[in-house]
Amino acid sequence: GPGGPLSPADARRRMKFLSAVVVLLVLVPVGKLAHLQLVGAERLVTDGRDQRTKKVVLPGYRGAIVDRNGADLAVSLPRRTVAANMKVLRLQRGRDRDEFATRLASVLGLEVDDVVRRLSDAANDDQWVLLGNNVEPDAVDAAKEMLASDATRAWLRAVPASERVQVPARRGQAVQPMDDLTNLLDVQETTVRSHPAGESALRVIGKLSADGTAGPRAGIERLYDRQLSGTDGLRTFERGTKGETIAGSERLVAPARSGADVQLTLDRTLQFQVERILARGAQNGMARRGVAVVGRPSTGELLAVASVQRDEETKEMRLSDSPVAFDSTYQAGSVFKLITIAAATQAGLVHTDTAFSVPWRIQVADRVFQDHHQHATEQMTTKDILARSSNVGTIKIAQLLGEDRLHQALTDFGFGRRTEVGSPAESSGLLPPVSEWYPSDLAASAIGTHVSGTPIQIWSAYNVIANEGRYVAPRLVDATVGADGRRTPLPARPTRQVISPEAAAEVSTALAAVVEEGTGKEWSMPGYPVAAKTGTSRMPSPKRVDKKDGYRWADGMYHYVTTFAGFFPVDNPQVSITVLLEDVPPGSSGATTAGPVFSDLAHLAIRELAIAPTQAVAAPAPAPGTGRAVAAGPVRAAPAVAGAVGATERQAAARRPKGAPSAPRTSSSSTSRSAVGGAGNGAGTTAATGGSTSSTAGSATIGGSRTTTGAAGPTSTRPRTDGAG
Numbered sequence: 001g002p003g004g005p006l007s008p009a010d011a012r013r014r015m016k017f018l019s020a021v022v023v024l025l026v027l028v029p030v031g032k033l034a035h036l037q038l039v040g041a042e043r044l045v046t047d048g049r050d051q052r053t054k055k056v057v058l059p060g061y062r063g064a065i066v067d068r069n070g071a072d073l074a075v076s077l078p079r080r081t082v083a084a085n086m087k088v089l090r091l092q093r094g095r096d097r098d099e100f101a102t103r104l105a106s107v108l109g110l111e112v113d114d115v116v117r118r119l120s121d122a123a124n125d126d127q128w129v130l131l132g133n134n135v136e137p138d139a140v141d142a143a144k145e146m147l148a149s150d151a152t153r154a155w156l157r158a159v160p161a162s163e164r165v166q167v168p169a170r171r172g173q174a175v176q177p178m179d180d181l182t183n184l185l186d187v188q189e190t191t192v193r194s195h196p197a198g199e200s201a202l203r204v205i206g207k208l209s210a211d212g213t214a215g216p217r218a219g220i221e222r223l224y225d226r227q228l229s230g231t232d233g234l235r236t237f238e239r240g241t242k243g244e245t246i247a248g249s250e251r252l253v254a255p256a257r258s259g260a261d262v263q264l265t266l267d268r269t270l271q272f273q274v275e276r277i278l279a280r281g282a283q284n285g286m287a288r289r290g291v292a293v294v295g296r297p298s299t300g301e302l303l304a305v306a307s308v309q310r311d312e313e314t315k316e317m318r319l320s321d322s323p324v325a326f327d328s329t330y331q332a333g334s335v336f337k338l339i340t341i342a343a344a345t346q347a348g349l350v351h352t353d354t355a356f357s358v359p360w361r362i363q364v365a366d367r368v369f370q371d372h373h374q375h376a377t378e379q380m381t382t383k384d385i386l387a388r389s390s391n392v393g394t395i396k397i398a399q400l401l402g403e404d405r406l407h408q409a410l411t412d413f414g415f416g417r418r419t420e421v422g423s424p425a426e427s428s429g430l431l432p433p434v435s436e437w438y439p440s441d442l443a444a445s446a447i448g449t450h451v452s453g454t455p456i457q458i459w460s461a462y463n464v465i466a467n468e469g470r471y472v473a474p475r476l477v478d479a480t481v482g483a484d485g486r487r488t489p490l491p492a493r494p495t496r497q498v499i500s501p502e503a504a505a506e507v508s509t510a511l512a513a514v515v516e517e518g519t520g521k522e523w524s525m526p527g528y529p530v531a532a533k534t535g536t537s538r539m540p541s542p543k544r545v546d547k548k549d550g551y552r553w554a555d556g557m558y559h560y561v562t563t564f565a566g567f568f569p570v571d572n573p574q575v576s577i578t579v580l581l582e583d584v585p586p587g588s589s590g591a592t593t594a595g596p597v598f599s600d601l602a603h604l605a606i607r608e609l610a611i612a613p614t615q616a617v618a619a620p621a622p623a624p625g626t627g628r629a630v631a632a633g634p635v636r637a638a639p640a641v642a643g644a645v646g647a648t649e650r651q652a653a654a655r656r657p658k659g660a661p662s663a664p665r666t667s668s669s670s671t672s673r674s675a676v677g678g679a680g681n682g683a684g685t686t687a688a689t690g691g692s693t694s695s696t697a698g699s700a701t702i703g704g705s706r707t708t709t710g711a712a713g714p715t716s717t718r719p720r721t722d723g724a725g
Contacts, residue, residue: 053238055253059191060230062212063259065205065220067268068303068478074205074221076191079134082108082143083186084119086126096163100155107143108135131185134192140185147181156181200272203323204305204423204476219323220477222424224262227480231257261481265301270294270608274304274601278579279317281597281648282308285562288583290317291324293459294601297466297567297576300475300493302421303605305456327425329452330580333537334389334590335563336448339461340398341386342507343409346499349400352383352506358393365439369395369447372536386510387518389534391447398446406445407434412498413461413471415453420473420493429453449537459578462565465511465531466573469504470495512570519591520564523599523647527613528606531573532566532598534590539583559583564594568602569614575605596647603646 065074084104091097098116105115110132122129146152193208206219214222221228233256238246274292282290287310294304307324308317322328344350359377361370369391385393398406410416416431430452437445444450453461456474464471473493481487499507511531514520519534538551539559546552553559562584567576579594579601605611 053236055234055236057188058233058235058256059189060232060256061191061258062193062230063228063261063481063483065228065262065264067264067266067271068301069267070263071268072196073201073264073266073268074193074195077194078137079190079192080137080140081133081188081190082131082135082140083128084131085184085186086122086129088181088184089119091159091163096159103146104131104143107139107146108132109139110135128186134190140187143185144182147184152181197268197272199319200275201266201268201305203307203320204266206424219423219425220262220264223422224477224480228259228262230259233257258483260483262477263479263481263487265295265303265475265478266305267303267608270604271304271306273604273608275306275308275319277600277604277646277648278306278597279308281579281593281600282310282581283317284596284648285581285588285593286585287581287593289320289324289328290582290597291328291455291578291580292597292601293325293455293578294605295459295474295576297463297472297573300460300463300472301478302474302476303575303609305476323423323425325455326421326423327427327454328582329427329429329454330561330563330582331449331452331537331540332458332561332563332580333448333535334391335458335462335533335535335565336451336453337386337389337394337446338465338507338511338533339409339413339415340394340401340406340446341382341510342413342465342499342503343405344397344401345382345506346409346503347401347405350382350397352381352510354382355379356382356385356393356396358385358390358396360392362392362395362443364395364443367440367443369443383510383513386533387513387516389514389519394446395443398442403434403437403442406442407431407437409498410445410451412496413464414457415451415461419456419460421456421476423476426456427454429457448535455578455580458563458565458580459576462533462567462578463576464498465504465507466567466576467495467504468501469497469499471498508570511566515566519589520566520595522591523564523595523602525568525599525602525606527615528568528602528611529570529615530566530568530602531570532564532568534595535561535563535565536589537561558586560586560588562588562590562593564590564598566598569611571614574611575602575609577601577605596650599647 061078062076064072064076066072089100091100097119101116101119102112105112108115108131115131118129118131191212193212195202195205204219206214206221208214208218208221214225234253236251236253274294278290278292289309290307292304292306293302295302305323305325307320307322309320309324310316311318341350345352356379357377358371358380360373360375361368363369371391372389380388380390380393382397384390385397401409410431415429418426418428432441432450437450441450460471460474472495475490475493477490479487479489508531511533512529514534515524515530515532520530520532523532524530537560539553539561540550541553541559543554544550545554551558561580561582563578563580565576565578567573577598579597581588581593581597584593
């Protein structure tokens, strides 16, 4: 009963229960041990190995971006990220740690104060301390040699025990010896994006972000990111108890693979010189920004795409913050008259000698349009209208053409949609549908004050005439080159016939008259007939401040954009050039501001591209007193202007007060294949240098765009513009 002695049966049951518990307690660890040995041993070994195994990512090199001649524009260079193993470097804060940090930093090429601070701030129980990123591989090798040198070992032995971190006793040692720093550094491979041409062409190429990615506006880097990107590899090795690498444990799991190179149509030397000349011309023209596009019309290849802007602090010209040629649009004025004349010629409505009675002003609906200079009503041929840039004459031709055909012509010439150049920053411009045109918009569109286009679109439109009426899309990328060296050219874009070759020839004749006898006659080149058009137009105010006049800015003034666009030689077009200067002073014109830049760029192209003349020039007058004249003949492929002053310098001289000294001349870039001669050799702001830059940090995107189409929406009373050539 309760409290009494157990019966024999109860005692046996209790004994059996206790025995079972004891057996169970014995079998559980035995079974666990057996399971670990027989079943989980391999997994435990793997887990242990993983704990001491370090995985190192081997970066796949990003492909290079090169110019048409293979010169590097953007290239990835090997670099190292370096950290210190604080279990190996057991120095207290104080004199010896600072001395060692100074020695190590000087070898690695790092800032001494930064390395001293990082090591001094490290806690005694920190295992790793980052010393620096993007360290040169040669510097890392030199640091390892220094750490393994006898001099370093001798220095370590001389460090008193009081300067060392106390390590828990092991085998009776109070302090473990510290006489070997060969495993001090932990090194990881990385890359840095470098630009051997410095800032030159960087707005077209684009920059990578600090983490190595291409932002949405990073130019070619973004557009060809998939082809450029390499494939990372993997290497592993095992570490000991102090973080040291165990000899013989390294294993290559997967090799790294480099990305493909991208070859552009740009010419690095030409690009640099175009930027330099443009900066000089924009400075002399007192512009806020400037754009220049140089290329081959027959193929659409862009040889140089440059843009500069005035620095708000220094007031000097520098390379622009954005790829202006692609992302900014302009009501560029009279250069659009090309499309009006071409469309009317194609329709059979006019020919170069078709005559019109042209007054100096005309009213269309609620607006009055006028020519740049007042003149009596006179007879002008189509060629005269284009050569003298008559607004009224062009509007009369547009009225014969009609809204639908003019709109279609603007579309066919490439306005209102992005070109096929593929720049991520590219704008489509502004070409409103005909259904939204006001009664006066036919006249405004005819003279370029209603439609907006990018400099690349304008350049491509003029190429239609150079290419006998065919539209050839602009090209910026020529080919990709794989890591195996295999070159894959990009397929040619399909062309389209916009106007007939006969119509193009007539328009070309009229454009040649612009330079021979019209608004651009100052910039003719003996031996190299030029077909071009000047343009001057008021810029819409970015903020509507005048209800009746969308072109009047907040300062109460009109601001102007000037353009000079064309190609040469007329009878065998080799080069086409478009120059646009934004926000120039009142009284400026395409001929006086953009013209000098066009002229210097044309001479530069003749020299750099070895363009032969196509016409003979008249013999010069005999030298006084000699009675002899030089025989007439073709001019040289490189015009005899090497010692002459460039057009942009003459422009600057004209603006200097009489007797004022000229600015000192600057030497040509060391990257140039030859002297530029007359192509802007005068003094000027150097827009770019030949030095290398690296994009290891900073914004990945190119600066925000600014469009100049911004007059607030249409009103019933449209502003009057001069649209002068």
